Amino acid sequence: MNYERTNETGPVSGESPMVGAVISTDPDFRGRLTEIFATGGEVVVGFDVVEPFTRITDAHLEKLRQVDPDVVFVDLESDPHVGLKFSEFLLESSTARTVVGAGSTDSPEILLRAMEAGVLEFLPKPLDPRKVEGVIERIRRKTGKTANRETPRQLGQLLSVFSPKGGSGATTFAVNLAVAIHQVSRKRTLIVDLDLELGETALLLGKDPRFSSVDLVRNYHRVDEGLLASYIERDESGVELLSAPYQPGDFGTVEGDRIGKILGFLKEQYDYVIVDVPKTLNAVTLHAFEASDRIYLLTTADLQSLRNVTRSLPLLKGLAGGRDDDWIRLVVNRFSPSHPISVSEVEKTLGMKVRWTLRNDYRAVLDSINEGRPAVLEGRSAYAENVRRLAADITGIQTAPKTKSRLFGGLVSALRNGHADRS
Numbered sequence: 001m002n003y004e005r006t007n008e009t010g011p012v013s014g015e016s017p018m019v020g021a022v023i024s025t026d027p028d029f030r031g032r033l034t035e036i037f038a039t040g041g042e043v044v045v046g047f048d049v050v051e052p053f054t055r056i057t058d059a060h061l062e063k064l065r066q067v068d069p070d071v072v073f074v075d076l077e078s079d080p081h082v083g084l085k086f087s088e089f090l091l092e093s094s095t096a097r098t099v100v101g102a103g104s105t106d107s108p109e110i111l112l113r114a115m116e117a118g119v120l121e122f123l124p125k126p127l128d129p130r131k132v133e134g135v136i137e138r139i140r141r142k143t144g145k146t147a148n149r150e151t152p153r154q155l156g157q158l159l160s161v162f163s164p165k166g167g168s169g170a171t172t173f174a175v176n177l178a179v180a181i182h183q184v185s186r187k188r189t190l191i192v193d194l195d196l197e198l199g200e201t202a203l204l205l206g207k208d209p210r211f212s213s214v215d216l217v218r219n220y221h222r223v224d225e226g227l228l229a230s231y232i233e234r235d236e237s238g239v240e241l242l243s244a245p246y247q248p249g250d251f252g253t254v255e256g257d258r259i260g261k262i263l264g265f266l267k268e269q270y271d272y273v274i275v276d277v278p279k280t281l282n283a284v285t286l287h288a289f290e291a292s293d294r295i296y297l298l299t300t301a302d303l304q305s306l307r308n309v310t311r312s313l314p315l316l317k318g319l320a321g322g323r324d325d326d327w328i329r330l331v332v333n334r335f336s337p338s339h340p341i342s343v344s345e346v347e348k349t350l351g352m353k354v355r356w357t358l359r360n361d362y363r364a365v366l367d368s369i370n371e372g373r374p375a376v377l378e379g380r381s382a383y384a385e386n387v388r389r390l391a392a393d394i395t396g397i398q399t400a401p402k403t404k405s406r407l408f409g410g411l412v413s414a415l416r417n418g419h420a421d422r423s
């Protein structure tokens with residue numbers, strides 16, 4: 001069995017960070033591990049599988065092999081017996097080099113079975129960060145992998161969402177996009193709500209935040225990672241939020257360029273920063289655009305919205321500087337094929353290509369607002385699918401095909417063929 005990584009192009013062993021993968025249906029467990037990886041553990045999250053063991057597909061396994069994690073954390077809580085068979089399969093097929101199990105059981109039978117399966121350690125749930133860090137440290141010593149902090153961190157991408165007409169769905173889109181990006185990439189993702197009058201991102205996540213972007217801007221001179229963390233709210237979905245103030249606030253005498261510096265600082269801390277830019281154009285919004293790697297310009301296909309977009313386009317284009325035309329990406333929201341104004345008419349009116357359409361999906365969007373749970377967390381509405389596709393485009397990570405799960409069939413036959421079945 002070959003446990004060596006054959007990575008010709010990557011950094012030599014000893015200089016590369018440790019890569020982890022997580023298999024769990026439990027969002028709290030995944031969120032907590034991601035957090036420990038990012039802070040105490042200094043582990044790069046390679047891939048998460050969120051499906052129950054019986055729904056894990058060959059595509060998931062293929063992705064796992066590509067990511068080639070140093071350690072796979074397997075949440076055994078829901079089904080310890082199948083989970084342990086699966087762990088054994090991962091190890092014996094070299095899909096994983098190390099498996100760490102977790103669960104709330106203290107049954108000696110399960111622990112013994114875990115040992116037999118080759119599971120390196122067993123962590124009790126809920127996870128104790130120090131225990132997880134201890135496990136990571138032991139694996140690190142074994143593999144000779146360095147902590148992530150020793151490799152220079154790449155700057156994150158800052159994506160602004162903007163619609164010049166209120167009620168077009170910009171905030172809904174910003175929140176769903178952030179959650180979808182995090183779902184596919186498991187990278188650190190932050191939503192920044194710059195709408196000081198009507199900031200609604202917290203509402204869409206069902207959150208009641210204590211601090212806001214105003215606090216961050218006011219205290220900018222002493223902002224470091226610690227203070228930033230105290231202003232940030234963590235959602236169960238895994239995304240983090242720098243909310244708008246509950247009561248309309250203002251940035252007072254804050255010069256616009258301060259927001260540019262803050263956004264630059266946030267890009268150092270996060271892989272993706274999604275900014276909900278309000279429709280009021282002022283120094284803060286203009287600096288937010290300038291700091292953006294991409295602007296998603298959202299419109300609905302009606303005359304009033306298109307007219308507002310036409311009016312704001314010269315200003316946005318004026319901020320583009322040397323950036324290419326692709327900097328501003330037009331998204332038509334509340335799209336339906338039977339809509340009286342077609343996509344090509346929108347393109348003709350605005351003189352630019354429509355890059356994406358998001359389906360009009362009243363029910364899904366309304367339900368998600370009422371429940372404080374973004375639509376992309378709930379099943380397969382047309383809107384959620386559209387946003388997911390966009391997130392895949394941004395992250396470069398394609399979501400698993402939606403064809404019916406072939407795997408457990410595949411896995412079961414692998415087990416039967418003697419890979420793992422000892423019973």
Ligand SMILES: Nc1ncnc2c1ncn2[C@@H]1O[C@H](COP(=O)(O)OP(=O)(O)O)[C@@H](O)[C@H]1O
Nearest residue numbers: 166167168169170171172334359360361362365
């Ligand atoms: N694709 C969509 N289909 C149906 N309703 C939508 C869609 N996108 C947004 N909405 C609804 O439009 C309203 C305005 O959305 P919001 O995100 O607050 O817009 P904005 O931030 O542009 O003012 C909300 O009631 C939201 O539910």
Ligand SMILES: [Mg+2]
Nearest residue numbers: 170171195200
């Ligand atoms: Mg809004």
